[in-house]
Amino acid sequence: RVARHVQATLVPIQDRVIKEDKSPVTVADFASQAVVAYYLKRHFAADRIVGEEDAAAVRERPDLAKRVVDAIRHAMVGEPAAAAATDDEGRTRLFSALIVLTTDHSSTMQWLGLIDHASTAARGPISATERFWTLDPIDGTKGFLRRQQYAVCLALLDAQQTVQVGVLACPNMPFPSLTSSPTATTGSLAWAVRGHGAWHAPLADTDPLSATPLTVAPRTSATLTVIESYESAHANHALSQRVQARLAVPTSVVRMDSQAKYLAVARGDAHVYLRVVGDVHYREKIWDHAAGALIVHEAGAAAVDVTGRALEFPREGVMSRNVGVVATVREDGLLEKVVKAVQGDEDFARYAATVPSGASPKM
Ligand SMILES: Nc1ncnc2c1ncn2[C@@H]1O[C@H](COP(=O)(O)O)[C@@H](OP(=O)(O)O)[C@H]1O
Ligand SMILES: [Mg+2]
Incomplete structure (x- = not known):
């Protein structure tokens, strides 16, 4: 949601920073890393995250920080409506939404802190006994800027550094294939759990039961x-x-x-x-x-x-x-x-x- 919002309202030069390795990073990269870190922290508070970004460049640019927090807020605003606050989970979400909707300096600092929560550059190395996540908040940033393909990518690795869970959210990938008719759904979600197969669903579909197993079919074409x-x-x-x-x-x-x-x-x-x-x-x-x-x-x-x-x-x-x-x-x-x-x-x-x-x- 955050990436789609930024892509729809993107001001390419203003919303972009060029990193030391000359690769671009946008408002969407920072905002997406903050949102994913927010959920991971809420559900797996102790887990470390190796995210691609850190907040150093955003801390230096108040205009960028504002754009990042605006994008996060826009993406999260649907949250309270989704959860009628009748149970613990609902109350937690409502409380979270209040933080989201607060626009003061301390809430901005909290969001920038969440970007760094997912950064080993900001927090230091991960011990060899811990499992960890790795996050690319916007992979294919150049494709994102061209309004072509990009992906939000998250994986969970065990202490042996073996990938156990992988998730790819590809907002511009037609579902279920590249040759799907132009009226088909745009946006594909895929995930896999080691030893339990891979799954595929339209990105907009939040019902996990509608996912289909992802199995490579044998090649039938000569090409x-x-x-x-x-x-x-x-x-x-x-x-x-x-x-x-x-x-x-x-x-x-x-x-x-x-x-x-x-x-x-x-x-x-x-x-x-x-x-x-x-x-x-x-x-x-x-x-x-x-x-x-x-x-x-x-x-x-x-x-x-x-x-x-x-x-x-x-x-x-x-x-x-x-x-x-x-x-x-x-x-x-x-x-x-x-x-x-x-x-x-x-x-x-x-x-x-x-x-x-x-x-x-x-x-
Ligand atoms: N010189 C280089 N050679 C190969 N990959 C590079 C590169 N510079 C950056 N990349 C990586 O290539 C990724 C994009 O790959 P692809 O070409 O498959 O879209 C970038 O991810 P980000 O877009 O997340 O920065 C970046 O990490
Ligand atoms: Mg990448």
Whole structure:
């Protein structure tokens, strides 16, 4: 809700900050992180969260802080109506709504505090004995600014850093597939619980019983659909082209922002997600992959890095032992074929040389 509201009222230059790594962050990123942190804190008070953002930039800009809190308030205002305050839960929600509706300085500080509640940059490292969440409040911020695909991504990892729960909310993804008629529902929600499968529902549908199991169907077309980042700064499009030529099957390419690409593979919109970034030294971040990787896994597809190594999700946030990602639908030998095609590329040696020792390729 918060993201949709900001997208509808977006003033691109005013509502955006450029981070040190030159990537953009918007009012929606901050507001979404605050709202998700608010609910996680309410239900799982002790749990730590590795969120992508922190509030430092917002604290420096009162105009931005106001926009962030306005967006949060707009999204949360429906809350009291949804809960007639007749029971404990209802009373809690009403009380929360009063905080939400308060516009004073201390309530603004509380919301900024919630952004930092979900930040290890603000709160320090997480101990090795704790489970933790990872949150990308708006993944695909560049897609969000272009009014294309983006996703709100949340995953729960145990103390062993294994993803146990993954959720992707994709407000601009047609439901149930990319080829759905233009009048179909826009907005898809997918989630997975390790060992219990993956599920798919229209984002607007709040009835969990209407969800359908998400299971990758075998490929029926002769053409392999490859999905990759829209942004050439995030994906080496030329390398991807060469890899596709090596596969010796006709391919078509779909370019899309965010972890919506994992959902596209999990539900058969695409057969291969290939991510080899342009910068050989770039390392992926856990909030960009944890939820999507579990969803494709539980849907029956597979995800590894481009060296064929299993994806790892360190609580520190940076996937230092992985390079890129390959996810494919379940099909005999397809994953191995794509990894081999990447390894056969003239540029691959440059990437492989940056993987720390001890991280030798293994499927
Ligand atoms: N140079 C780079 N190479 C690869 N990925 C990058 C990158 N700079 C930023 N990213 C990550 O790519 C994510 C978007 O991926 P995609 O291209 O699949 O949409 C960004 O997430 P955010 O939009 O949450 O910042 C960001 O974390
Ligand atoms: Mg991201």
